[in-house]
Amino acid sequence: MKGFEYLQEELDSMKESGTFRSLVPLESEQGSRVVINGKEVIQLSSNNYLGLTSHPRLRKAALDAVEKYGAGTGSVRTIAGTFTMHEELEKKLADFKHTEASLVFQSGFTTNQGVLSAILSPEDVVISDELNHASIIDGIRLTKAARKVYKHVDMKDLERALLESKDYRKRLIVTDGVFSMDGNIAPLPEIVELAEKYDALIMVDDAHASGVLGKNGRGTVNHFGLDGRVHIQVGTLSKAIGVLGGYVASTKTLIDYLILKGRPFLFSTSHPPAVTMACIEAVNVLLEEPELIERLWDNTRFFKKGLQSLGFNTGKSQTPITPIIVGEEALSHHFSDRVLQYGVFAQGIAFPTVAKGMARVRTIVTAQHSKEELQEALNAFEKAGKELGII
Numbered sequence: 001m002k003g004f005e006y007l008q009e010e011l012d013s014m015k016e017s018g019t020f021r022s023l024v025p026l027e028s029e030q031g032s033r034v035v036i037n038g039k040e041v042i043q044l045s046s047n048n049y050l051g052l053t054s055h056p057r058l059r060k061a062a063l064d065a066v067e068k069y070g071a072g073t074g075s076v077r078t079i080a081g082t083f084t085m086h087e088e089l090e091k092k093l094a095d096f097k098h099t100e101a102s103l104v105f106q107s108g109f110t111t112n113q114g115v116l117s118a119i120l121s122p123e124d125v126v127i128s129d130e131l132n133h134a135s136i137i138d139g140i141r142l143t144k145a146a147r148k149v150y151k152h153v154d155m156k157d158l159e160r161a162l163l164e165s166k167d168y169r170k171r172l173i174v175t176d177g178v179f180s181m182d183g184n185i186a187p188l189p190e191i192v193e194l195a196e197k198y199d200a201l202i203m204v205d206d207a208h209a210s211g212v213l214g215k216n217g218r219g220t221v222n223h224f225g226l227d228g229r230v231h232i233q234v235g236t237l238s239k240a241i242g243v244l245g246g247y248v249a250s251t252k253t254l255i256d257y258l259i260l261k262g263r264p265f266l267f268s269t270s271h272p273p274a275v276t277m278a279c280i281e282a283v284n285v286l287l288e289e290p291e292l293i294e295r296l297w298d299n300t301r302f303f304k305k306g307l308q309s310l311g312f313n314t315g316k317s318q319t320p321i322t323p324i325i326v327g328e329e330a331l332s333h334h335f336s337d338r339v340l341q342y343g344v345f346a347q348g349i350a351f352p353t354v355a356k357g358m359a360r361v362r363t364i365v366t367a368q369h370s371k372e373e374l375q376e377a378l379n380a381f382e383k384a385g386k387e388l389g390i391i
Contacts, residue, residue: 018330019350029054032368036345042377044346044363049212049320050292051368052242052282061281062274069273078259081270089280090247096283097218097235097249098227103258103265104279108207108236108246109135110264113142115203115232115248116174118261120145123169127161129153129186132176133205140174152179155190162198171200177220178208181354181362183321185213188224196229203232208321211240217286217293237275241282244275296320296367299374303365306378311391315360323349323360324381326390332359335388342380 014020028035030053034043052058065085075081086104093102105111116139120126125146128136140147148165150157158173165171173195175186188204195202206219214222217240221230232254237245248258258265271279285292300320307314313325326332329350336348339361350359365374385391 018333021333021348024345024347032366032370032373034345036340039343041340041343041345042369042373042380044344044365044377046366047208047239047364048242048368049240049296049364049366050217050242050285051366052211052240052285055242055282055285057281057285058242058278062278065273065277071274072272073270075270076266076268077270078266083270083273083276085273085276085280086270089276089283092280092283093235093247094249096216096286097233098222099233099249099251101252101255102247102249103255103262104237104245104247104271105262105264106245106268106271108205108234108238109138110268111234111236111246111248112136112205113139114258114262114264115234116140117142117263118258119254120172121169122146124172125165125168125170126172126174127158127165127200128173129175131179131182132174133180133207136174136176136205145172153184153187155187155194158191159194159198162194162200166198171198172203173200174203175205176208177204177206178213178319178321180208180321181349181360182315182323183208183317183319184315185209185220185223185318188220188226188230192226192229201231202229203234204230205234207234207236207239207246208319210235211286212293212296212319216290237279237282241279243278243282245271245279292367296365299365299367299369299371302371303363303369303374303378306374307363307381310378310382310385312381312385320365321362322364323362324385324390325358325360327357327359329356329359331388331390332361335384335390336361338384338388339377339380342383344377344380346377346381 026034030048073081090102112135120143122144127148130149131152148161150161209219211217233249237243304322315323332348346361346363349362
């Protein structure tokens with residue numbers, strides 16, 4: 001069929017430059033090791049921080065839910081798709097995040113879109129960190145609010161943006177809690193101080209902090225002791241929680257408003273029983289098995305120290321997200337392909353996901369990894385890194 005020749009030309013150009021990537025199907029469950037093309041390799045690319053995707057308690061909760069409630073819900077939440085289990089999950093999440101209420105969306109991406117597009121008008125201004133996640137950027141694009149971007153984690157530049165926007169009805173500062181490509185943590189205490197000084201609202205996307213930072217994995221707000229001082233917390237149910245979905249935790253006023261105005265919530269079928277009940281059980285696991293988070297951080301320290309001692313550039317990572325920055329786009333993909341040959345699955349990340357010249361192989365260790373697996377991975381990175389002249 002004719003019509004897409006211009007797209008094929010762009011794809012061909014990407015192939016010539018070495019930046020084209022195909023999907024990599026896994027042939028096993030998600031774990032510290034996975035099967036790709038019939039070969040078992042160490043997994044270092046998933047967001048399965050705590051190994052909950054295959055936790056026995058989550059498996060059982062999902063299976064029991066299917067037996068009792070069926071495969072799906074058959075409706076959006078606002079018509080006939082709200083089950084008692086959905087309200088139970090939202091109450092559990094609100095209690096977990098120390099907020100009045102919470103609301104579950106179909107994904108973390110749609111949560112950011114739904115919140116930002118609903119609460120901002122042309123009378124308002126949104127002030128965003130320049131390295132915020134794509135879902136925040138797209139959510140801002142859906143609003144009619146004025147927009148200001150401050151330099152990454154630069155508090156002087158954030159204050160500049162606040163001073164320049166004093167005439168708007170509401171100022172909303174939006175930041176990732178943990179930045180997904182670099183693994184650094186937002187300076188929330190300083191952001192909160194500026195927000196309170198200038199009477200601004202704060203929204204924190206804790207997708208990569210939920211289950212990782214704070215007591216029992218409550219996130220960056222709790223990590224910094226700022227419970228009750230951040231207006232909006234967004235989290236995901238598909239990373240450390242191990243299942244699927246996103247949520248916003250805030251005041252009852254905001255949640256009631258989003259039920260009526262949050263378009264992804266209004267126009268999407270509710271989560272199926274298996275997903276919902278597995279998410280409930282995941283929060284129970286966070287509360288009852290804190291040793292998983294301890295193991296995650298022990299593995300993080302071991303692996304990060306190993307990469308740095310080999311001479312790799314790991315940037316400013318402070319979390320289990322540890323990038324190996326190589327710079328050139330094609331080189332990052334060659335590096336990823338080479339370590340896969342040596343038994344490690346770690347994806348290359350290049351423009352437009354990261355800035356040009358900042359391509360990297362991004363690694364994420366989990367609580368499931370053994371020290372032996374991590375050392376095996378370090379050996380593979382060392383071998384490939386030396387062969388490609390990266391170290």
